[in-house]
Amino acid sequence: MFVYEHLYENFMNSKQQTLIYKILKDYYEKRKTQQFIADKYGLSRIMVSRLITKAINEKMVEFIIHEPEDPFAKLEREIEIKYELKEVLITPTFKDNQRTVEELGRAGANYMLRSLKGNESVSVSWGHTLLALVNALPKSNFPDINIIQMIGGLGYPEEQLSGNELVRRMANAFNAVPKLLNSPGIVSSKEISEALRNDPQNASTLSLARKADMALVGIGRFSRESLLQKPNSILTPDDVEALETKGAVGDISLQFINENGELIEDDINERIIGISLNDLKKIPRVIGISGGKDKCITVKAALKGKVIDVLITDKETADRLMQ
Numbered sequence: 001m002f003v004y005e006h007l008y009e010n011f012m013n014s015k016q017q018t019l020i021y022k023i024l025k026d027y028y029e030k031r032k033t034q035q036f037i038a039d040k041y042g043l044s045r046i047m048v049s050r051l052i053t054k055a056i057n058e059k060m061v062e063f064i065i066h067e068p069e070d071p072f073a074k075l076e077r078e079i080e081i082k083y084e085l086k087e088v089l090i091t092p093t094f095k096d097n098q099r100t101v102e103e104l105g106r107a108g109a110n111y112m113l114r115s116l117k118g119n120e121s122v123s124v125s126w127g128h129t130l131l132a133l134v135n136a137l138p139k140s141n142f143p144d145i146n147i148i149q150m151i152g153g154l155g156y157p158e159e160q161l162s163g164n165e166l167v168r169r170m171a172n173a174f175n176a177v178p179k180l181l182n183s184p185g186i187v188s189s190k191e192i193s194e195a196l197r198n199d200p201q202n203a204s205t206l207s208l209a210r211k212a213d214m215a216l217v218g219i220g221r222f223s224r225e226s227l228l229q230k231p232n233s234i235l236t237p238d239d240v241e242a243l244e245t246k247g248a249v250g251d252i253s254l255q256f257i258n259e260n261g262e263l264i265e266d267d268i269n270e271r272i273i274g275i276s277l278n279d280l281k282k283i284p285r286v287i288g289i290s291g292g293k294d295k296c297i298t299v300k301a302a303l304k305g306k307v308i309d310v311l312i313t314d315k316e317t318a319d320r321l322m323q
Contacts (some may be wrong), residue, residue: 209275
């Protein structure tokens, strides 16, 4: 009797294995639903799910994920893991820095279009890469999206780079209404800053910017060649000297950071009309777009400071981030 029971148990185990085999073939090869399989074999859908899980645990089925042809896929994944980012997108680096920036803009536009559901609020900063992103946007119809300016204007001739111009053009591309700040980015005193921030229109725009679902920011290097240090920009020579002395390596939306991604403590912070670094970090998805010549130090600082969630950069910068 014992021998018969043992043989029967083996027989039943083998039949269960056969049933699981048939379920796996239907589920993975024929792409049938679990409910279809349950009806076919007279099982509950929950039982089908359990048998598939059992098969995976017992290695009756294994998965092989093949790398795509994209030559940057592995490097993107390595940076995502190293810096705990939601996603990294890498574009080629060209000898012509302008072409590198244009490629970053195209990647940013593609990322934005694929991410939008149609009812989001998007806070927008300023800079060359964001200008390239706006230039790459096709005309589309997202009338329920809010495009919000997160920082005041820059105050020099290249107004096309300013947040208000970029917000207007992005909103126009999406057939949406822009939310603008009627203010420069930095003013001469704390009192003027408070008055402008308390202006009803500005206060409303900044409140919306803080509550955004997504933020698009450039990551600027703090150097003599940067836009902020050009003649007639919103930074004074005294501002520049103070920030240099305190170790500023760059800025994100006029929030100046050191090499560890920490906010530089300076009275300039009280003269800025825009959302703060802490406000920015609270936005669920902050997309930083930066690359090209000599941007690695600032990008790495932003990653160390956990300021951004998604990084779009070029191959040369990406390689340096992994060194």
